[in-house]
Amino acid sequence: xxxxxxxxNSAELLSAYARNPSLKLRNQLVELNIGxxxxxxxxxxxxxxxxxxxxxxxxxxxxxxxxxxxxxxxGCAFSSFAIPYIRGEILHYLRDKGSVMRIPRRWQELYTxxxxxxxxxxxxxxxxxxxKEIANSLGVSLDEWHECQLAIQNRLLVSxxxxxxxxxxxxxxxxxxxxxxxxxxxxxxxxxxxxLQRAMTQLDTKTKAAIECVFLRDLPRKEAAKEIxxxxxxxxxxxxxxxxxxxxxxxxxxx
Numbered sequence: 001x002x003x004x005x006x007x008x009n010s011a012e013l014l015s016a017y018a019r020n021p022s023l024k025l026r027n028q029l030v031e032l033n034i035g036x037x038x039x040x041x042x043x044x045x046x047x048x049x050x051x052x053x054x055x056x057x058x059x060x061x062x063x064x065x066x067x068x069x070x071x072x073x074x075g076c077a078f079s080s081f082a083i084p085y086i087r088g089e090i091l092h093y094l095r096d097k098g099s100v101m102r103i104p105r106r107w108q109e110l111y112t113x114x115x116x117x118x119x120x121x122x123x124x125x126x127x128x129x130x131x132k133e134i135a136n137s138l139g140v141s142l143d144e145w146h147e148c149q150l151a152i153q154n155r156l157l158v159s160x161x162x163x164x165x166x167x168x169x170x171x172x173x174x175x176x177x178x179x180x181x182x183x184x185x186x187x188x189x190x191x192x193x194x195x196l197q198r199a200m201t202q203l204d205t206k207t208k209a210a211i212e213c214v215f216l217r218d219l220p221r222k223e224a225a226k227e228i229x230x231x232x233x234x235x236x237x238x239x240x241x242x243x244x245x246x247x248x249x250x251x252x253x254x255x
Contacts, residue, residue, distance in 0.1 A: 015072045023194040029067050030060060036079055037063050040086045047151045048094055055090050062089030107148040114138055114145065199249035203242055206230065210238035211246075 010032045017025040037059035045052040066082035117137055121129035135145035200208055206228060213224035214235070225232040 010078060011072070014067070014070060014078060017067065018070070018072055021068070026064065026067055030063060033063055033067075033078070033082065036082055037086055040083060040090065043147055043150070044087070044090055044094075046147070050094065055093075058090050058093045059086045062086035065089065104151075107151055110138060110140065110145075110148050111152045114148070195250055196246070199246050202249060203245060206234075207238045207242040207245070210235050211242045214239060 010029065013025055013029050013032070017029060037056055041052055041055040041059045045055055048055075062085040063082055066078070066085035069085075070078055070081055114134055117134055118129055121133060121137065125133075131145060132142050135142045138145065140148075200211070203211070209228045210224060213219045213227060214221060219227070221232045221235050225235045228235065230238075
C-alpha cells in the first residue's frame with residue numbers, strides 16, 4: 001500500500017469514526033498510524049533510560065486519545081494533531097515514573113553553541129535565523145538539531161498553557177494533551193460496553209432477552225418472564241447460562 005493510499009484510507013476511517021465511533025474502526029486507525037507512535041517513541045528513547053518498547057506502548061494510549069478527539073472538519077492533518085498527544089502521554093508517563101532524562105554531553109555542548117550562534121546570526125543577518133541556517137553553521141543535520149533542542153526542553157518545566165499545535169478552531173495546549181482520568185474511565189467503560197454488545201450477539205435469543213430484561217433494563221424476573229413468554233424459573237436458568245457464556249466470551253470481565 002502506498003503512502004498516499006494509506007493517508008486516504010486513514011482520512012476515510014477518521015470521518016467514519018467521527019460519525020459513528022466503534023472499537024473496530026478505532027483499532028484500524030491505530031494500525032494505520034503505528035508509524036507516528038514509533039517515530040515519537042524512538043526519539044524520546046534516546047533521551048531517557050526507559051526501554052523503547054515501554055514508551056511505544058504508552059504512545060499508543062496517546063494515539064487513541066488523539067483518534068477520539070480528532071475532528072476531520074477542523075481542516076488539520078491527523079499526524080500534526082496526533083503527535084502532541086503521543087508525546088504528551090509518553091512525557092507524562094516519564095514524569096510520573098520519575099525517570100531522569102539523560103542528555104548526551106555532545107548535545108549539551110551543541111545546544112550551548114547553538115544559543116550563542118543564534119544571537120550572532122541575528123546580528124549578521126539582521127533577522128531571526130532559520131533553524132536550518134543554525135544547523136548548517138553547527139555542522140549537523142536539521143533533524144539532530146531539532147532532537148537536541150527537544151531533549152533540552154524536555155528537562156525544563158513546561159506550562160500547561162503552552163501551545164503545541166494549531167488547527168482551524170484555535171490552538172491545542174500542552175495541558176489538553178495530558179490524560180484526563182474521567183475521560184479514561186469513560187473510554188474504558190465504552191470499550192467494555194462494545195465488548196459486551198459483541199459477546200451478547202453470540203447468545204441464543206431467549207438467553208440474550210433474559211439478560212437484557214433483568215440486567216440492562218432492570219426488570220423484575222416475573223415481568224421479564226411475562227415479556228419473553230417463559231416462566232420465572234426459566235428466566236433464572238437463562239440468566240445463569242448467559243453469565244457463564246459471557247464470562248468465557250469476555251475473558252472473565254463480566255463482573
